[in-house]
Amino acid sequence: MKHYEVEILDAKTREKLCFLDKVEPHATIAEIKNLFTKPHPQWYPARQSLRLDPKGKSLKDEDILQKLPVGTTATLYFRDLGAQISWVTVFLTEYAGPLFIYLLFYFRVPFIYGHKYDFTSSRHTVVHLACICHSFHYVKRLLETLFVHRFSHGTMPLRNIFKNCTYYWGFAAWMAYYINHPLYTPPTYGAQQVKLALAIFVICQLGNFSIHMALRDLRPAGSKTRKIPYPTKNPFTWLFLLVSCPNYTYEVGSWIGFAIMTQCLPVALFSLVGFTQMTIWAKGKHRSYLKEFRDYPPLRMPIIPFLL
């Protein structure tokens, strides 16, 4: 069996960082990354981007050395992706925040509202209902992160956690402040409005969960395979007929429901910002599906049936 030699150069300075000899031909990039970490322990595998061309795309962990267009002495270029943090950690942190923060406002912890309101309770039913819905939403997200989602990537850049947490925690505090405020004004159309909003919210939460389960079932544990999602027996998944990312559709729906329920402008603004971001993601995902699968159903739109 002929062994390969692998030299790893810095993509920017072309400095020779590492020379590996006697590398098995069927070694994967992941294994090479592990070998590279030994002389450079500060660059753990998740932070390494190895590529054939200094300006080219990163090689995947699953790529096999002998299948790459290299001779028996392979030259790889290294780029430091910066400190990395696992997706799971980011999700748990960014979701735990809103759950906790909202409750601080709900229980009217001191120094938020005037002292005479400390630890008092709202007299409006909708305020209690809103707390239940908001809390349920984030508990659901935390549980999904732990037990449902199957992530393609292990890590993301560390700075993302600061960005994401600012977004989620900031908006949660902003919304919670008004909904739990002693001067909160309940919805104009009263119980009717709240009931309708709650129905929308519950349907969309169930829908979103159904999609997450359907997506999970597309992919075996530990794998990173991608397949076209299709409707299942669960009626909530029938939205797959019309959109590529019904999970986002349902998510927007949930927040619209919550906005109607609380009749709170900051909630509407949060929904709008979230919708914008999810639309960008949905369009990207939709494009990836179209690129990867020749037989992708043509009727589907990224996030809103027929429209967007």
Add this chain to the structure above:
Amino acid sequence: MAAAAATAAAKGNGGGGGRAGAGDASGTRKKKGPGPLATAYLVIYNVVMTAGWLVIAVGLVRAYLAKGSYHSLYYSIEKPLKFFQTGALLEILHCAIGIVPSSVVLTSFQVMSRVFLIWAVTHSVKEVQSEDSVLLFVIAWTITEIIRYSFYTFSLLNHLPYLIKWARYTLFIVLYPMGVSGELLTIYAALPFVRQAGLYSISLPNKYNFSFDYHAFLILIMISYIPIFPQLYFHMIHQRRKILSHTEEHKKFE
């Protein structure tokens, strides 16, 4: 900061033309540039803007000479100032449609901060219009914009006099801090009047469960200058080193 961003953000308002190099300050050799129709339009745009700011400059000088003092000169150039500064919103469009190679986000930020100062502070709070701080930023902006727009005009015509390039990348050293000081002092002066009148503010209770305190918002804006201004300033210093020394070397080899 509106003054600072003006020079820093717009890498080329059509300055992608030729070897002048200042347009591609990032170092990328993209010689594409706008097409002939877009170039003609941009030349007209930049000439008009240069003229506009010259009108403001002349207006200031004439008013000063007529009044004999530099106080309350704002009123004599209020209309052209509003017109031409607001007109700069077009520059966002230029970036968005791609005839100018700058970032939409950066340009938006720069233009919106100027427009904010003109309309949401100076126009809205009449009591600050007679403040000297207004003159401070108006002068800084006027000189900056005359140089900047003539810089773009010449760049588009592929004939950029070194003096203009030098001026653009040197005068900011004084004009930025001057403009920023004028802006901050003006916002600061507006605060008591905003609070008193409850300007642009909404309080609870209301049926949309929303509140906004413009006074607090203005304070936040002032605080935001602290992280943002140094970044823009040092970016320009960095650009200056790159571009002015680059030209020196070109001259050596000619």
